[in-house]
Amino acid sequence: MYLQSRDAMQAIKSLALQSIPIAITSTYKGILLEEKLTPIKVNPDSIIFRAPKKQICASMRNPTIIHSQLLKQSVRAQLQYIDTHAQEICLTGFTYTGNYWNTRDEQRVEPGNPIYATLVLGAQRFRASLVNLSIHGAGLLVYLGDATGRDLAPKASVELSFKLTESTEMHIAGDIVSTKFLGYSLEQIGVHLRPSRVQETWLENYITRRKMEILDELDRTASVKLNPAVPL
DSSP states (O other): OHHHHHHHHHHHHHHHHTTOOEEEEEEETTEEEEEEEOEEEEOSSEEEEEOOOHHHHHHOOSSEEEEOTTSSSOEEEEEEEEETTTTEEEEEEEEEOSSOOOOOSSOOBOOSSOOEEEEEETTEEEEEEEEEEETTEEEEEEEOTTOOOTTOOTTOEEEEEEEEETTEEEEEEEEEEEEEEEETTEEEEEEEEEOOHHHHHHHHHHHHHHHHHHHHHHHHHHHHHOOSOEEO
16 A cells, blocks of 8 residues: 555656646536646645636545546545635545546436336336436435345346436336445445437436536535635
């Protein structure tokens, strides 16, 4: 871990000393936010950057993720402080994540109100709730009950049914792409959806509206949360 931290720190320092911007990312209710950071000052154990837009500042968590095409992997960093008066943020504790950075293909959002669903796999029916949604993907919490859940495996074909709005009921075929047990009777899964053309339009309209709601909420949060200096 020490070598990994030292290597990542040296790589970030090298870019900063050449005034090469790096990208910082954060998420808020499913929406991925990204902006290039311009380095201002290199300290022995930290680097100060020009602060990104206020929505990203308000949504940043520890650790945060930075990346560049010039880095061999994406990097975790600890947010030391945000100073909105000086328009600066300070990052430290750089370590490689072990993964390359992959840009999302589609916009993802978290529902504003709970959306409950039924997941059908063969003769089995599972209660579920939507965690996030994109045009061709869904994250779900699946309640297994007394079922073992062993059939909920990647590549399994399923049908997902839910009400997108009060007047829009969806029945979409898909395939499980990821699974993670969270407890004896609870599993988190990702599903690749295969919507019809009409369903794609419904999903796109819902996601566009929901994204606007989330960004409006984030603007309000940023106005309240961001003081002249916010140490983390």
